[in-house]
Structure formats: C-alpha cells, structure tokens
Amino acid sequence: MSDKLLEVKDLRTSFFTHLGEVKAIRGISFDVEKGESIGIVGESGSGKSVTSLSIMKLLLYPGKIVGGEILFNGEDLVNKTNKDMMAIRGNEIAMIFQDPMTSLNPVYTIGDQIAEAIMKHQKLSRKEAHERALEMLKLVNIPDPEKRIHNFPHEFSGGMRQRAMIAIALSCQPQLLIADEPTTALDVTIQAQILDLMKSLNAKLDTSTMLITHDLGVVADVCSRVVVMYGGLIMEKGSIRDIYYEPRHPYTMGLLKSIPKVASDEKQRLIPIPGTPPDLLNPPTGCPFYARCEYAMRICNTQQPPYFKSEDGKHESMCWLLHPDAPKNEKYELLKGGVKIGK
Amino acid sequence: MAKYIVKRIISAIITIWFIMTLTFILMNSIPGDPMSMGKALQPEVEAAVRAKYGLDKPLIEQYLTYLKNYTHGDFGVSFQKIGLTTNRIIADGFPYSLKIGGWSSLFIIVAGIGFGIISALKQNKIPDRVMMIVSTLGATVPSFVFATLFLYVFNRKLGWVPSFGAGTWKHYIGPVLCIGMFSLAYVTRLTRTSVLDVLQQDYIRTARAKGLSEGVVIIKHALRNALIPVVTYLGPMIASLITGSFVVEKVFGIAGIGSLFTTSITNRDYTLIMGITVFFGIFIVIATLIVDVLYVFIDPRIKYD
Ligand SMILES: Nc1ncnc2c1ncn2[C@@H]1O[C@H](COP(=O)(O)OP(=O)(O)O)[C@@H](O)[C@H]1O
Ligand code: SF4
Ligand SMILES: [Mg+2]
Numbered sequence: 001m002s003d004k005l006l007e008v009k010d011l012r013t014s015f016f017t018h019l020g021e022v023k024a025i026r027g028i029s030f031d032v033e034k035g036e037s038i039g040i041v042g043e044s045g046s047g048k049s050v051t052s053l054s055i056m057k058l059l060l061y062p063g064k065i066v067g068g069e070i071l072f073n074g075e076d077l078v079n080k081t082n083k084d085m086m087a088i089r090g091n092e093i094a095m096i097f098q099d100p101m102t103s104l105n106p107v108y109t110i111g112d113q114i115a116e117a118i119m120k121h122q123k124l125s126r127k128e129a130h131e132r133a134l135e136m137l138k139l140v141n142i143p144d145p146e147k148r149i150h151n152f153p154h155e156f157s158g159g160m161r162q163r164a165m166i167a168i169a170l171s172c173q174p175q176l177l178i179a180d181e182p183t184t185a186l187d188v189t190i191q192a193q194i195l196d197l198m199k200s201l202n203a204k205l206d207t208s209t210m211l212i213t214h215d216l217g218v219v220a221d222v223c224s225r226v227v228v229m230y231g232g233l234i235m236e237k238g239s240i241r242d243i244y245y246e247p248r249h250p251y252t253m254g255l256l257k258s259i260p261k262v263a264s265d266e267k268q269r270l271i272p273i274p275g276t277p278p279d280l281l282n283p284p285t286g287c288p289f290y291a292r293c294e295y296a297m298r299i300c301n302t303q304q305p306p307y308f309k310s311e312d313g314k315h316e317s318m319c320w321l322l323h324p325d326a327p328k329n330e331k332y333e334l335l336k337g338g339v340k341i342g343k
Numbered sequence: 344m345a346k347y348i349v350k351r352i353i354s355a356i357i358t359i360w361f362i363m364t365l366t367f368i369l370m371n372s373i374p375g376d377p378m379s380m381g382k383a384l385q386p387e388v389e390a391a392v393r394a395k396y397g398l399d400k401p402l403i404e405q406y407l408t409y410l411k412n413y414t415h416g417d418f419g420v421s422f423q424k425i426g427l428t429t430n431r432i433i434a435d436g437f438p439y440s441l442k443i444g445g446w447s448s449l450f451i452i453v454a455g456i457g458f459g460i461i462s463a464l465k466q467n468k469i470p471d472r473v474m475m476i477v478s479t480l481g482a483t484v485p486s487f488v489f490a491t492l493f494l495y496v497f498n499r500k501l502g503w504v505p506s507f508g509a510g511t512w513k514h515y516i517g518p519v520l521c522i523g524m525f526s527l528a529y530v531t532r533l534t535r536t537s538v539l540d541v542l543q544q545d546y547i548r549t550a551r552a553k554g555l556s557e558g559v560v561i562i563k564h565a566l567r568n569a570l571i572p573v574v575t576y577l578g579p580m581i582a583s584l585i586t587g588s589f590v591v592e593k594v595f596g597i598a599g600i601g602s603l604f605t606t607s608i609t610n611r612d613y614t615l616i617m618g619i620t621v622f623f624g625i626f627i628v629i630a631t632l633i634v635d636v637l638y639v640f641i642d643p644r645i646k647y648d
Binding site: 088090091102104107116121154168 | 544545546548549550551552553554555556557564567568641642643644
C-alpha cells in the first residue's frame with residue numbers, strides 16, 4: 001500500500017451542459033506506483049484529458065467530479081480545497097500539455113515562466129529561482145541556455161517549447177508528472193527526442209509519470225503499464241507485455257493495428273478502427289464499444305461487462321468474450337496471442 | 344528597436360504629408376473659388392488672402408507654398424475674419440477640448456477596463472448583466488440625448504452642476520461623461536470579450552497547473568495579454584476625444600475646438616477648415632504612433648526589424 005503514489009478509485013466526472021449531464025468519466029480505477037510510469041491510451045474523446053484535469057482539480061465549469069476518490073500519498077484530493085491544491089499543483093503533481101505552441105504565455109520570457117513556479121513553491125528569491133531555471137534549461141538540453149533563458153516563447157521552436165514546458169513541470173521535482181499528449185503536436189523526430197528526454201529525466205529525478213497518448217506506439221518505450229480507455233471507462237489494463245502481446249479486448253486490438261510503424265521497413269497502411277466513440281450524454285448501457293465491435297454479442301448491448309482478470313490479477317479486461325460461457329471466436333483467439341508490431 | 348521607432352516616425356511623416364495633400368486636393372476640387380463663395384469679402388481681406396496664398400498663381404505653386412507655410416507652423420488665416428488664424432483658433436479652443444478629452448480618456452481607461460474585467464470575471468452573473476445592458480445603452484444613445492438628459496437631471500432637477508461654460512471643475516463633469524460615453528461602453532465590452540477569450544487560453548491552464556493563485560493567474564497572466572487589443576483602440580480613441588465634439592461642446596456651451604471647427608465649416612471658411620483638418624490629422628497620426636511604439640513594450644511578439 002505504501003508504495004502507491006496515486007490511487008484513482010471509481011472516479012466519475014461529468015459536464016453539466018445545457019443539453020444535460022455529459023458523463024465523461026464513468027467510474028475508472030487505476031494506480032501509479034512510486035517511480036513508475038504508466039501510459040493512458042485511447043482515441044480522442046475517450047476521457048484521458050478529463051481524467052488528468054480531474055486529478056489536478058483543474059476542471060473548468062461546468063465540469064465536476066461527481067464520485068470516487070483520488071488518493072495521492074493516501075490523501076484524497078477530491079475533498080481538498082483550491083488553496084490546498086495550489087500547494088500541490090506544480091509542486092507535487094506537475095503537468096505538461098499537448099500544444100506547446102499555446103501552452104506558454106507569449107508575453108513573458110521562458111526564464112520568468114520557469115522561475116515562477118520555483119519562486120512559488122521553493123520560496124527562493126528571484127535571482128536564485130532564475131539560476132535554478134537556467135539549470136533546468138540545461139537539464140532539458142536547450143542549446144545556449146544562458147541566452148535562451150531571456151527568449152520569449154515565439155522565439156522557440158515547437159520542440160524547444162515542449163522542452164521548456166518539461167523544465168517548468170520538473171522544476172520543483174514533483175512526485176508525479178502528468179503528460180497529456182506531450183508529443184502529439186510535434187513531428188516525428190522531435191517526438192522521439194522529447195520521449196527520450198522524459199524517460200531519462202524520470203529516471204534521474206525519480207518522478208512517476210502518467211503519459212497520456214492516443215498512440216499505443218508511444219508508450220511502449222516509456223511505460224511499464226498501460227491503461228486503455230474508451231467512452232469514459234477503462235477497457236483494459238495491464239503490463240506492457242500484457243497489452244502488446246496478449247491483448248484481450250477488441251478495442252485494444254484495434255488500437256494495436258492502428259499504430260504507425262515508423263521504424264519498420266514494411267510500408268504498412270494504418271488500420272483505424274471504423275466507427276465513432278459513443279455519445280456520453282446518453283452513454284450506452286452495455287459495452288461502450290458495442291457499436292464498433294466486430295465480435296459483439298447480444299449481451300454486449302444490454303449489460304456492461306465486468307472486468308475479467310488474468311491469473312495474477314494484474315491484467316484486467318472489460319469484455320464479455322472472456323466469460324467462460326462465451327462462444328469461441330477463432331479470429332479473436334488468434335489475435336489474443338498478440339499483434340505483431342514493428343519497432 | 345530604435346530602427347523600428349525611426350521607421351514608424353518616417354511612415355507617420357509620410358502619412359501626414361498624404362493627409363495634407365489629400366486635404367489640398369479636396370479643397371481645390373470643390374466647385375468654385377473660395378473667394379466667390381458666400382457673402383462678398385471686404386476688399387482688403389481678399390487682397391491679404393490672395394497675397395498670402397497666391398491664389399492667382401498656378402496650383403502647383405499654391406501647393407508648395409501651402410506645404411512650406413504648414414511646415415513652419417503657420418496653418419493659415421481665415422477667409423472670413425481679418426486677423427483670425429487657424430493657429431489662433433487652435434490656441435483658443437484646443438485647451439478646453441484637451442482638458443475634456445484628457446479627463447474623459449483617463450476616466451474611460453480606468454472605468455472601462457475596470458468594468459470590463461469585473462464583467463468578464465462575473466460572466467453571466469448580475470454585475471455582468473447590468474454592465475452589459477448599461478454599455479449597450481451607452482453605445483446606442485446619441486450623445487446629444489445623453490447630454491440633454493444629463494443637464495435636465497443634474498442641473499435642472501438636482502442643481503448639482505452648472506449648465507453652461509467652463510469655469511469650474513463642475514462644468515467639466517457633463518462634457519467629460521457625454522463625450523466619453525460611447526468609448527466607455529466600447530472599452531468595457533472590448534475588455535470583457537478579450538479577458539474572456541484569454542481565460543480560455545492554454546497558457547492560463549499552464550499558470551494554474553503551476554499552483555499559482557487565481558489572483559496571480561488573472562492579474563499577471565490574463566490581463567497583460569487581454570489588454571493588448573484594448574491598447575490598440577485607445578490610441579485613435581484618445582485622439583478623437585481630444586479633438587473635441589461639436590455636439591457636446593454646443594450643449595454645454597464650451598468654445599472648444601470641436602465647435603469652432605464646425606462653425607468654420609458652416610461659414611465655409613476654407614483655409615480654417617484645411618488648417619484644422621490637418622491639425623487633427625497630425626494629432627491622430629501621432630496618437631497612433633505612440634500606440635505603435637508602446638506596443639513593442641506590451642507585446643514581445645511584435646516584429647520590429
Ligand atoms: N467542457 C466540456 N463540456 C462538455 N463535455 C466535455 C467537455 N470537455 C470534455 N467533455 C467530454 O468529455 C469527453 C472526453 O474528453 P477528453 O478527456 O478531452 O478526451 P481525450 O481522451 O481526447 O483527452 C469528450 O468526448 C466530451 O464528451
Ligand atoms: S463486450 Fe462485446 S462489444 Fe464489448 S468489446 Fe467485448 S465483444 Fe465487443
Ligand atoms: Mg485530450
């Protein structure tokens with residue numbers, strides 16, 4: 001128990017729009033151990049960002065946590081006041097966002113923006129904070145940092161801005177780093193550099209990471225465990241091995257097929273999953289993937305499947321096909337052996 | 344940076360030259376000679392004017408003389424009254440308009456931006472709704488209606504302010520409010536929209552994610568960005584307020600440059616019209632120039648090379 005940094009238990013988050021309650025997160029549970037990196041994967045709209053903003057308690061009106069617990073070092077963040085959260089944000093839990101082009105304030109220098117969090121949480125003077133900011137810029141491999149620290153965001157490239165965001169996030173040595181699609185907006189070579197940087201810094205600073213992405217290919221290198229989300233629910237979670245080589249959920253299998261194979265020679269086309277995610281204003285009563293699932297059975301439409309666990313209990317999948325009474329489907333059994341991925 | 348400012352000054356000078364040329368062409372393309380318009384002139388006035396401006400000379404020469412006089416700060420003499428010059432009118436009327444426009448600008452900057460921020464932070468709550476209704480009125484009610492209403496209530500009914508002239512500070516309350524009403528409403532709305540827009544930006548979320556307090560997020564991270572479009576409006580606004588308003592000056596009985604300008608138009612006093620037009624033009628160009636230079640300090644993204 002003591003080695004759990006973050007435990008999310010049956011978290012539910014909704015947006016109370018004029019059309020009604022959009023149930024963006026409908027009861028998810030997962031945990032992050034100290035020093036561990038986990039991946040949260042799912043298509044756009046599956047609830048990844050809402051999950052991370054719920055943990056940070058940065059949901060904007062009309063978003064609200066409606067149930068569950070978020071235990072951070074054993075303390076429930078759900079009941080914390082904004083004032084309590086201010087001491088945690090940027091200090092114990094830090095976050096980097098998808099779009100580095102818009103995530104930095106255009107009118108302040110990079111140095112000021114890094115120093116700001118340091119001054120706030122570490123009670124350092126302006127000068128000391130700027131020295132620390134310079135160290136951070138060196139740490140994230142910004143060339144010519146003494147000069148660059150005085151630059152404004154528009155003088156930085158996209159990749160450099162994301163490095164600066166990482167510098168801000170890690171400046172107070174947080175215990176948990178939430179990275180919400182940190183490489184999605186960057187081109188492929190820069191993506192790899194940023195991921196490498198995050199990986200090496202996590203090891204160096206002993207920070208746990210929640211890496212959020214819609215690309216299963218991205219997490220393989222960085223994370224030890226993966227949570228697969230869809231329609232505001234966790235479809236499957238397990239170790240990297242479980243998810244890549246023994247996927248049990250048709251949605252995970254679909255995601256695996258849609259991984260871009262950059263490193264491989266074979267010019268294989270991406271196979272996106274046909275169809276669109278469910279309407280969270282009126283979420284389906286059964287399996288959220290029912291409408292798009294090629295193996296869907298009658299029960300899938302009416303009853304939400306429970307989690308079926310592997311023998312060690314660490315690989316969990318929400319799919320009726322794993323029920324002992326489910327009819328055997330040959331293709332599914334074959335895919336369960338794992339989809340070959342190029343890397 | 345210095346290069347940018349020099350460049351902007353040069354382009355301001357070119358703009359002023361352009362305004363002068365355009366004014367000259369327009370005034371000369373109005374059918375009829377200024378001398379032949381309206382009531383007959385006294386012979387000595389006509390002679391003085393013709394001598395001064397060489398109206399019998401070719402147009403190009405007239406144009407060059409005009410440019411020369413203006414660059415020496417001589418904005419022309421009246422066609423209608425001996426001894427009356429544009430410079431005199433500016434010296435007499437402008438101080439009043441400057442005072443009214445200046446206070447009005449200050450009031451708008453403080454109150455307009457303040458109201459706009461409050462409105463945005465209380466979006467769709469009662470203070471916001473009230474301010475939006477009031478600012479809609481402010482932007483749509485014509486200033487003469489507002490001025491008349493103001494005098495009726497605060498002079499006639501309550502007797503708090505004098506009705507006519509520019510003797511004491513109390514005389515200025517009405518003109519300052521009436522002349523600035525539209526801009527106050529506009530700045531309030533502009534600030535509100537801009538603050539709401541900036542609060543949606545990703546960098547505001549980044550600021551919150553750093554653990555900054557809501558006050559710091561709003562004052563340091565949101566306002567600095569939100570005020571950029573407001574500053575753009577302020578330059579031309581201040582220029583237009585300071586150059587006076589005929590309607591407001593007439594209602595409150597103040598001989599400011601706005602009403603003197605209008606009088607010279609109704610009198611068809613050509614040289615005065617030209618002189619004041621160019622003076623206003625220069626004023627607006629300079630105000631815009633100041634904003635452009637300020638911009639460099641406010642928005643680091645401005646490219647000045
Ligand atoms: N401000 C909002 N108002 C209403 N619904 C929202 C809002 N933000 C998110 N949602 C809902 O939450 C769902 C999940 O969004 P999000 O977490 O951003 O997905 P992603 O996995 O792409 O990060 C969306 O499909 C949408 O239905
Ligand atoms: S529960 Fe049914 S619909 Fe859902 S993924 Fe499994 S087979 Fe497909
Ligand atoms: Mg997202």
